[in-house]
Amino acid sequence: MSWVPVSSCTTACTADPAPTVDPATRRRRWLRLTGALAGAGATALQAPLTSARGRRRILVCAAARVLTAVGVRVEVHSSPTAWPRAGAGRGPGQLVVSNHVSWVDDLAMLTVVPGLPVAKREVAGWPLVGGLARRAGVVLLDRGRIRTLPGTVGEAADLLRTGTPVTVHPEGTTSCGVELGRFRPAFFQAAVDAAAPVCPVAVRYRVDGGSASAVAGYLADEPLWRSIARVVRTRGLVVEVHLLPALDPAGADRRELAALAEYAVAAVTEARPPVVTAHPRRPRVPARPVPVRRQTATPEPPQRSGAPRAA
DSSP: OTOHHHOOGGGGGGGGGOOBOHHHHHHHHHHHHHHHHHHHHHHHHHHHGGHHHHHHHHHHHHHHHHHTTTTTEEEOOSSOOOOOOOBBBBBBOEEEEOOOOHHHHHHHHHSSSOOEEEEEGGGGGTTHHHHHHHHHHHHHHHHHOOGGGHHHHHHHHHHHHHTOOOOTTTTTOOOOSSOOOOSTEEEEEEHHTTTTOOEEEEHHHEESOOOOOOOTTTOOTTTTTHHHHHHHHBSEEEEEEEEOOBBBOTTTTHHHHHHHHHHHHHHHHTSSOOOOOOOOOOOOOOOOOOOOOOOOOOOOOOOTTTTTOOO
C-alpha cells in the first residue's frame, strides 16, 4: 500500500504529561464506556428497520454516549459565515474536510455535523461499532485496493447529491496535531462532481488548564485500546471543533479546493507554538502553487513556504 500516506508521528508524540483522574473515576469511565458500546451494538440490530435519517441519528447518539462515557467535552467554534443549507429541495450536502488526530475526531464530528463519515474498511470489522457503521451507511474505503478509490469517491458524490453531508480526513492518516499533513485531492472530486460546498473544519485538543495536548492521538501502529486507555485516564480533555467558511466548488478543480481547505485548517491548527516536546514543528516542503480563488472570509493562513493565499 505504497500509495497510502504515512505519518511521521509515533506514540512518542503522546508522551508529554497530562492531568489524570483518580482510579475510581477511571473505573467508572470504563464501565460507562462498556455500557455505551453494548448499547450501540444492540441499537445496530434495530437500524435496518429505520429510515436512513433514523440510522444517522442512531450513529450520532452512539457517538455522544461514548464521548460522555470517557469524559471528553466537545467545544464548537462556529464559522463567521453560515454554511450553505443542504437537504432535499435545498441543495447538495456539504463535503466536510478536517485534520485527523484520533478516533475521537470522528465521534466529535458526528455530534457537530451529523452526516456520514468516510472510514477505512477495517472499521466495519470492529466489534459492536462495526455493525452500526455498516447499517448506518458509513462510506468505507479499502486502502489496500487503489482501484476501488474512484468508486468510493463516486459513492460520496451520490450522497452529496441527495443532500447528505459527507465527512472525510484528506490527510489520509493521523498526526499528533503539531503540523498539518498535505490534503490529498481525491475526495474533493466528489464535491466538484456534485457541485457541493467544501466546508473545512479544524480540530484541536486541550486539557485542564488550557494546555494543548496530543494525549488523544491514535498514531502509527498503536493498538486502539491503548489510545482509548489514555483518553479514559485524562482529566478535562476537550476537543475543539472549529467550523471555517465554506469554499464554492464552481469552476474549481479538486487540487485547488484541497489546497485552499488545507491552508484554512492550518491557520487554526498551526496558529500556536508546538506543544509536543517529542515533535517540534519542521519547515514545510513547498507546495506547488495553485490558482488563487475568491472565497468568503477565510482566516489568514500562517506563513508557510510555497503556500497559496485565498483572496
